[in-house]
Amino acid sequence: MSYIASWSGGKDSCFACYQAILDGYDISYLANFLSKEYRRVRFHGTEAKLIQLQAEAIGIPLFQKETTGSGYEQEVKDAIGGLIPNGVEGIVCGDIYLQETRNLMERICGDLGIKLIEPLWGNDPEKILLEFIDYGFEATIVSADSNLFDKEWIGRKVDRDFLKYLKDNNIDVCGENGEYHTFVTDGPLFKKKIKITSSRTIIRDRFWFLDILEYC
Structure with a gap:
């Protein structure tokens, strides 16, 4: 099954x-x-x-x-x-x-x-994010609430610097309430890495979005 x-x-x-x-x-x-x-x-x-x-x-x-x-x-x-x-x-x-x-x-x-x-249910959000990073996954921030994040965060990788920003600003570490969203490009599940080669940042209804234009 x-x-x-x-x-x-x-x-x-x-x-x-x-x-x-x-x-x-x-x-x-x-x-x-x-x-x-x-x-x-x-x-x-x-x-x-x-x-x-x-x-x-x-x-x-x-x-x-x-x-x-x-x-x-x-x-x-x-x-x-x-x-x-x-x-x-x-x-x-x-x-x-x-x-x-x-x-x-x-x-x-x-x-x-x-x-x-539900493998993640009830687990500590910070532990989840750290394990995600430590397992070797790579994710790009593709949307975020402009009330919580500056434009410069869009298109950046999810890493320990990002985690520090979240904790310092009392933002839900995993973005469970929609504070931010990501797009995974590599990691243990992937047979091939996705590379974003061209993008632009737009804003719509208070949220930043990464418009991915070219990739390979």
Whole structure:
């Protein structure tokens, strides 16, 4: 039997997937849910084609589904349910402490009769971020709240300097409330590193976004 990994392209979903693999789970699909309006990952702002690039670099098949704000829960449930005939037994998610998000996935999994695996749940956020860095993962900051971050942080790597800034400014270390989002470009899961060669920073509705223009 196999499992789906819920995949946003960011550090938490990536690290949860990696931890699940270390725990012996067979990940057969990365499941990525996009905004139907923008064809980008919700809140992260990452384009669909960049998520496809990640899946190719990792070597796990990608399942992408466009969703709407009003019908999100049912649309996600329908998408995951469509994979059950392929032998999918459960889904791996990267939630850390947001009960509302976990409740959503528990409802979906309960309705479908599959298991919910949450490798990061209840762990200390600082410990999670340090382990992510120490395992050799690389992630770029691709969106952030402009009330908390200057423009210069966009496009920078997640590292110990970034962690220090978060702690010094009392910002949630893992950005669990959407303070910032990332795009993973390398690490133990990856067979090939993704290099961002050209980008620009834009602001929309108070949030900075890294618009990735060229990559290899």
